[in-house]
Amino acid sequence: MSEISNKEMYKQMDEERIKKAFKNGNFNDAFVLFKYSVLTKDEFSKLQQLSTKYGAFNEQMKVYLKEEEMEKIEEAFRNHKDKEAEVLFEFSKHLSEKDFYKMKLKCSAPKNDKMEFT
Structure with missing residues (x-):
């Protein structure tokens, strides 16, 4: 009870x-x-x-879902799981190829603290 x-x-x-x-x-x-x-x-x-209002909610929902998908893909790239990131992108309904490649470049770019300058 x-x-x-x-x-x-x-x-x-x-x-x-x-x-x-x-x-x-x-x-x-x-x-x-x-x-x-x-x-x-x-x-x-x-x-x-x-x-x-449903329209405002629908738009906010799309933004929220896109951010969630981006977060998962970026995490996969940071963990060097490129294939997993690609699969997540294939099943994504809210990300464009442009978004995907921006994330890929961002996460694969070398960090300044690891680069040696001569």
Whole structure:
């Protein structure tokens, strides 16, 4: 019994926090709160539709997903896992080839502290 009420309590707290983030225009915060919440995707979707204009939300979602994908690919490049980075890019829905090659150049460029000048 208390387990059910605790889950409902967490759900209400999560909903309020996410609503507040949307109200304040903090879309990234709302996404992070959702990521660690007990809410389902459908419940989150309903909250965002009630709290924001769908077009603005959709644009913010694209930016957020692009940043997430870029972060994963850059991490793969930093760990010298070029094949993994290429696979992640192939499955990416938000990155262009230009974005991919910029990340590749950025992560493969030698660091100044390791270069020897003569």
